[in-house]
Amino acid sequence: MKKKILIADDEQNIVISLEFLMKREGYEVTIANDGEEAVQRIRETRPDLVLLDVMMPRKSGFDVCQEVRADPSLASVRIMMLTAKGRDTEVSKGLALGADAYMTKPFSTKELVEKVRTLLGG
Amino acid sequence: MSARARFVLAVVVLVVLMTGPFLLTALLVWVETPEGARPRLVELIAPHLSLGALLTVFGLAAGVGVIRALFRQYVRGLLRMVENLRLMLGANRGFRVEPDGPPEVRDLAQAVNELAEQRDALLTDVEAQIGRAKESVEQEKNRLAALMSELTQSVVVCNLDGRILLYNSRARQQFRALSEAPAVGGSELLGLGRSIYGVFDRSLVAHALETIQQRLRRGAAQAQANFVTTTRAGQLLRVQMAPVLAAPADEDDPATSVQSGPAASGDDAAGQRVVTGFILMLENITRHFETESRRDQMLHDLTEGNRAALANVRAAAEMLEYPDLQDDLRERFSGVIRDEVQAMSRRLNDIATEFADSLKARWPLEEMLGVDLVAAMQRRIEARLQLPCKLEEIDESVWVKVDSFSLMQAITYLASRLSDEFEVREVRLRLCGAGRRAHLDLIWSGQAMSTETVMSWELEPMRLEGESTPLTVRDVIERHDGEMWLEREKVRHRAFFRLLLPLATPQAEVEPEVFLRGESRPEYYDFDLFKWSEQAHALDDRPLSELVYTVFDTETTGLNPSQGDEIIQIGATRILNGKLLRSESFEQLVDPARPLAPESAEIHGITEVMLRGQPRIGEVLPAFHAFAADTVLVAHNAAFDMRFLQLKEASTGVRFDQPVLDTLLLSAVIHPNQESHRLEAIAERLGLTIIGRHTALGDAIVTAEVFLKMLPLLAEKGIHTLRDAREAAEKTYYARVKY
Numbered sequence: 001m002k003k004k005i006l007i008a009d010d011e012q013n014i015v016i017s018l019e020f021l022m023k024r025e026g027y028e029v030t031i032a033n034d035g036e037e038a039v040q041r042i043r044e045t046r047p048d049l050v051l052l053d054v055m056m057p058r059k060s061g062f063d064v065c066q067e068v069r070a071d072p073s074l075a076s077v078r079i080m081m082l083t084a085k086g087r088d089t090e091v092s093k094g095l096a097l098g099a100d101a102y103m104t105k106p107f108s109t110k111e112l113v114e115k116v117r118t119l120l121g122g
Numbered sequence: 123m124s125a126r127a128r129f130v131l132a133v134v135v136l137v138v139l140m141t142g143p144f145l146l147t148a149l150l151v152w153v154e155t156p157e158g159a160r161p162r163l164v165e166l167i168a169p170h171l172s173l174g175a176l177l178t179v180f181g182l183a184a185g186v187g188v189i190r191a192l193f194r195q196y197v198r199g200l201l202r203m204v205e206n207l208r209l210m211l212g213a214n215r216g217f218r219v220e221p222d223g224p225p226e227v228r229d230l231a232q233a234v235n236e237l238a239e240q241r242d243a244l245l246t247d248v249e250a251q252i253g254r255a256k257e258s259v260e261q262e263k264n265r266l267a268a269l270m271s272e273l274t275q276s277v278v279v280c281n282l283d284g285r286i287l288l289y290n291s292r293a294r295q296q297f298r299a300l301s302e303a304p305a306v307g308g309s310e311l312l313g314l315g316r317s318i319y320g321v322f323d324r325s326l327v328a329h330a331l332e333t334i335q336q337r338l339r340r341g342a343a344q345a346q347a348n349f350v351t352t353t354r355a356g357q358l359l360r361v362q363m364a365p366v367l368a369a370p371a372d373e374d375d376p377a378t379s380v381q382s383g384p385a386a387s388g389d390d391a392a393g394q395r396v397v398t399g400f401i402l403m404l405e406n407i408t409r410h411f412e413t414e415s416r417r418d419q420m421l422h423d424l425t426e427g428n429r430a431a432l433a434n435v436r437a438a439a440e441m442l443e444y445p446d447l448q449d450d451l452r453e454r455f456s457g458v459i460r461d462e463v464q465a466m467s468r469r470l471n472d473i474a475t476e477f478a479d480s481l482k483a484r485w486p487l488e489e490m491l492g493v494d495l496v497a498a499m500q501r502r503i504e505a506r507l508q509l510p511c512k513l514e515e516i517d518e519s520v521w522v523k524v525d526s527f528s529l530m531q532a533i534t535y536l537a538s539r540l541s542d543e544f545e546v547r548e549v550r551l552r553l554c555g556a557g558r559r560a561h562l563d564l565i566w567s568g569q570a571m572s573t574e575t576v577m578s579w580e581l582e583p584m585r586l587e588g589e590s591t592p593l594t595v596r597d598v599i600e601r602h603d604g605e606m607w608l609e610r611e612k613v614r615h616r617a618f619f620r621l622l623l624p625l626a627t628p629q630a631e632v633e634p635e636v637f638l639r640g641e642s643r644p645e646y647y648d649f650d651l652f653k654w655s656e657q658a659h660a661l662d663d664r665p666l667s668e669l670v671y672t673v674f675d676t677e678t679t680g681l682n683p684s685q686g687d688e689i690i691q692i693g694a695t696r697i698l699n700g701k702l703l704r705s706e707s708f709e710q711l712v713d714p715a716r717p718l719a720p721e722s723a724e725i726h727g728i729t730e731v732m733l734r735g736q737p738r739i740g741e742v743l744p745a746f747h748a749f750a751a752d753t754v755l756v757a758h759n760a761a762f763d764m765r766f767l768q769l770k771e772a773s774t775g776v777r778f779d780q781p782v783l784d785t786l787l788l789s790a791v792i793h794p795n796q797e798s799h800r801l802e803a804i805a806e807r808l809g810l811t812i813i814g815r816h817t818a819l820g821d822a823i824v825t826a827e828v829f830l831k832m833l834p835l836l837a838e839k840g841i842h843t844l845r846d847a848r849e850a851a852e853k854t855y856y857a858r859v860k861y
Contacts, residue, residue, distance in 0.1 A: 011430060013458045017437035020451060024444070055430075084430035105433030109440040 002028040003120050004045060008038035008064065009053035009082070014105075018051060021109055025116070035059020039067055042077060048120055052099070054083040054090065062097055069098035078119045082107075125197050132193070136185045141178060199223040203231060210238055215245075279366065281399040284318045284327060296406055297321070300353045310748035313706040315670045315698040317752070318402070322361070326351055330363045331400060338365065338397070350407070358408040366399035420477040428466060435462045485525060485601040489626035492520035492553045492560060499533050499551060506534055506586065509541050514552040514565065522560050523626040525601055531591065532598040533564055535584040536619055540566055552618075555625060559604070562621040570617035576608050661754070661781060662845040666833055669844060671697040671783075672750040673826035675818045676763045677726040679714050683766045688714035689739055690728055692746055693818025695826050696753070700833065702826050708749045709819040711736040726816055740774050743767070747776045754844065758801045758825045760784035781844060785828050787851035792835045794854070804828050 005027045007018050015031060022029045030045055032038035035056045042050060042064075050068075054061035061081055068074045080101040081094040091102050101115050155163050203219055210217045218235050221228040270277060276293035280286050289312055297312040300321065311321050318327065330347040337345035347363045438458040441447070447455075496516055503511040533551075540546040544566075552563040580595045599606050604622040611617065661669070674694035680687035694708040711728065713736040723729050757763045760782050767778050789799045793807070805812050805824055808831040812824055836842075841850050 011434060013434040013462060014430070014437055016454060016458060017434070017441050020441055021437075082433075084433065085426055086429065105429045106436040107433060109437050 002026065003049070004028045004030070004047040006030050006032060006038065006041050006045065006047040006050045008032040008050060008056065010034055010056050017109070021113065025113060035061070035064050038064050042068055042074060046074070047077060049078045049080060049116060052079055052081050054081060054085065054094070062093065065094065065097045065099055080115065080119060125201060129193050132189050133186055136189060137182060140182050140185060144178065195223045195227065199227055207234060215242060276404045278312070278318065278402045278404065279399060280318050280402065282397065284324070286312065286314055286316050286318055287399070293404065296404060299406065300357050310745060313696060314703055321353060322351060334363065334365050335397060357406055358411050360405045360407045362403040364401045365397045366401060367395040368398045416477060420473055423473050427469065431462045431466050435459050487523040487525055487602065487624070489521055489523050490526060492516065492522050493518050495522060495524060495526060496551050496553050498526070499530055502530055502534055503537050503549065507538050507541055509537060510548045512548065512550045514550050515554060516552070517554045520553060520555045520560050521626040523624045528593060528598045528601060531584055531586070531593070532595045535586055535595065536564055536579065538586055539579055544569065544571065558625055559622045560625050562623055563618040565616055565618040567616045570608060570610050573608070580606065663843050665842055666836065666844060666847060667700050670753045671756045671829070672753040673697060673756040673822050673829060674763065675757060675821035675825060676766060677728060677818050678766060679716065679718055679722060683769050686716065688716060689766050690714050690718070690733060691726065691818040692742060693820070693822045694746065694749060695819065695822050697826055697830065700830065702823070702830060704823065707819055708746060710742050710745070712739050712742050713737065739770055743770055743774045743776045747778065750778070750780065753780065755780055755782045756785065756825065756829050758785045758821070781848065783847060784851060785825055785832065787854050788832050788836065788847065790854040791841070791850045792832060792839065801825065801828065
């Protein structure tokens, strides 16, 4: 069965690339354009992995992450946070809130793919 | 008993003594004579009676004459002498008693005169000594005051209670910026005797003091504390605090350590020097901080702001590397890259423009008037190179931001090479503003050199006779974030080097008003405040001479506040430790929001035009209230002015509930028999010359001078404290006339 990935980011220019990349890797991809939509999609589709941008309108990536982790029925959802801020304090915060991995923009797509693979258990 | 009464008594006694025994004898003879023999007795005596009476009257007259003469010489004469002696005691020290009258009195006068001589000699000696001591103290004070006023840093000195006892003019300017009521110019915050806690949080200062005292206890050589704080007006201040230590000799003096308050107690036991106050050095870093934050903002925009965009580009670029990409997707990824890169270029340009100032090199440049810089260059070129140097157009309004020393070196160096290698016999300087930069031109007549030569001049270390530096002209130019090039003026057959220099915003010249008021130097210090202490008794029992006063006057549209007359001007000045602080005054016109009767302008000289655009009373009263905080109010005919203020209490929410003294009532206390207690009349009586009357501030200053003259006169009447003064004033006739 195909693994499901949700891409939550409000920047279309990165969504295009991520979508192409993930589909090419053989995952089933859904997209959310802001924080609230992301929470909704997560509940609906129960993805295996969320690529979650921190800076989103309506609800930040941190909030989304916290909400997902507060819901035991969503415990199986992995979260990889993507951020455009380079401060290590944000990395610590993301990981403390329950993210499984963290990548700082700009990143190498190869690395991203590898991390996604690891998170989804090969 | 008065001398006259005693004289009358003496005469009566004389009459009784001269006639008494005679009459008594006659009576006894009359009584002892038998009834029948009495007519005979009368018959015998009657013819001699007139002679006897005549003799008696004669004797009496002679007796009275003798008494009168004695009285004149010994009583009146002595009384006169006493008056003269009093004169010698007080008003006229040089006066001497004229030896007059009987020898005893003359001897007395002689002795008294000799005593007076002796006293005068002693007094003159003491005075001379005091004068000398005073002079040297005054000299030192003046030296200190001069030093302080020249400092470009603002300095405020306070005693342990936070009372300001010294500040310099720089501090004054700075507090002007801190004031929430700029009309008053910060004098409601900074003034002798005012509390520094009006500006800084009390606990903040206490904490800094504690830090200093800890350091002192540890024996630190430089016990200082620093803090940064925001003021109520939102300005950011960096404050450096240093202690004022009592002179070592004072340590043994128990009085000093008691006076210096609880914070210092206990320290001297450990052999430490006692802190009696503190010095604050203030720096307004609001603007500095803004520049810093802008710089940070820019850095942030340049780094963090580009991460997302870079991520988009990088991801898209990496996608393009997949060989199996379809054409439409390839086109979309290229589109992403194009869009993002364009957006990034735009952002970069925007940032570069917006933060151009912050990007400048950080070599510390000083702001100076262009004229001064050019004049200095001219002098230097002529003196160092013996090369005539003339000035062409110089824009006198241009301020530049330069490292003047290195810039002068560079210009002189260029001129020296011109003179050495191209035999230039005269150079000229020109300065003008051009947008955000200034053009400084070094002009010469004749040929221009090749670009290579210019290049080598720019890049070789500057060498002048007796002076060499590793710096190059290029370094100097870069220090100023400027440029330099060679330009030709073909028509006039000359050439010039043009240097681009950063412009500075013109600096306000030192506030002229600070120097206009007052005599030689504004009253910026009062060291007597060191002796002050807050624990002082209630205001009522404090001596009048120790209180701080706000002496004020108002000009109004008319005389009836209850019928809508309004204040149009408030003027006030301060008295501290018996001194008038002219430089700390308050003067503000007020828009009365009602028409002004034209004839009233003849009294106060204020016209409607002058009042247009002035603040309303609702803005002015709170500022005046702050100015008058913690002081006793003084006004001439205070009831009138207070009535205007009180009627505004409800609408402005400002209450003037401090004690009030009225110079009119006090004058009535001092001179109850005088007819007029108008301000002019009092001033004249007290020997004051009046200038600048009938402006609110002018009148306030006259009132203050009058009040100061009154203080010793009140003391003579046994009126020493605020309570005494108020009670005495209440008893006068004038106090019963109410508005």
